[in-house]
Structures are given as C-alpha cells and as structure tokens.
C-alpha cells in the first residue's frame with residue numbers, strides 16, 4: 001500500500017536475542033511490556049524497561065536480549081541519508097522527555113527523538129484526557145504508524161470512524177484525513193511514527 005517503513009510487535013521469549021536489521025536500515029524500539037538489555041558493539045549495555053526506547057542508527061552493531069518475556073514495538077526504515085548529517089544512538093524514556101508546546105491543540109506532546117536534520121522520522125507520544133480531541137482535522141504528506149498504548153476512543157480516517165482501544169495499531173497513508181477523540185474513563189496515550197525532515201518525493 002506504499003508504506004515506506006515497517007512497524008511490528010516483537011514478542012521476545014525467555015533468553016531470546018534480536019537479529020540485526022538489513023544494511024542501511026535504522027531501527028527504533030520501545031518497550032511495551034517487560035524489560036530487555038541493549039548491547040552495542042563496544043560492550044556497553046543498557047537495561048530498557050517499560051516506557052524506555054532506543055534509536056539504533058543504520059549499520060550500528062547491536063543486540064537486544066531478553067531473559068524473561070518482553071514485548072517491544074519496533075519501527076524500521078531504510079535510512080534516507082542527507083549530506084553530512086549523521087543520526088546517533090539515542091536512548092531514553094518517555095517520562096524524561098519534556099512536554100512541548102502544542103499551539104491551538106489541547107493534547108500533551110512529547111517527542112522521543114531529536115528534531116535535527118539527521119533524523120528522517122520522529123516518534124511522538126500524545127496524551128489526551130477523556131473528552132479531549134484533535135482540534136485540527138489533519139491532512140498532511142507525512143505517513144504515520146500509531147500504537148494505542150492506553151485508553152480508548154474514536155479514530156476518524158477519511159470518512160470512516162473506528163472505535164479503537166489500547167493495543168490497536170493504525171497505518172495512516174499520506175494525505176489521509178485524520179482526527180481523534182478520547183472516550184472512556186482513563187487517559188489515552190498513543191505512540192506515533194511520523195516521517196520528518198525529508199522531501200517526500
């Protein structure tokens with residue numbers, strides 16, 4: 001259908017290890033459940049628990065290991081190189097990312113990756129209280145991969161309205177009209193891939 005990235009859930013079993021992505025493919029992982037250990041070529045290891053993430057630049061040697069079952073959401077994309085801009089290993093957790101201004105909007109926004117030109121996508125974490133909704137009915141060239149982490153609501157895509165709940169995933173093609181309203185009794189939190197900083201042609 002024309003997606004330029006891959007999004008999948010990796011259910012890691014006891015004592016499992018990741019395989020490397022293909023040449024020139026960048027990888028982003030976010031821990032949804034359990035914990036994993038990220039080891040890079042120079043023997044540095046990082047423990048990643050729920051809510052933690054890591055961006056692995058293209059051709060960056062690493063392995064992701066898990067002693068006990070863990071669930072990750074993974075995004076991979078053939079990196080779109082731009083001049084001398086080089087993306088770097090980036091590790092963090094949502095709760096350490098600052099809240100950003102959202103002029104005209106009510107939801108809370110955090111970005112997990114730097115906004116500099118080296119990065120050809122970002123991952124947004126968006127929070128809505130029940131009853132809150134997107135003010136803008138968005139239409140844009142960017143693609144999205146969305147995973148609903150918490151809560152429930154209605155997602156409008158084009159002229160279809162979809163009831164969605166935690167665990168549901170959506171791919172949004174370029175220019176699909178999109179809108180969300182949070183329902184239920186608890187906060188909605190979703191994680192959103194968005195391509196940035198590159199000419200979409």
Ligand code: UGY
Pocket residue numbers: 124126138144178179192194
């Ligand atoms: O940044 C975005 O494009 C985001 N607000 N889109 C969305 O939530 N569907």
Ligand code: MN
Pocket residue numbers: 138140144178
């Ligand atoms: Mn959007």
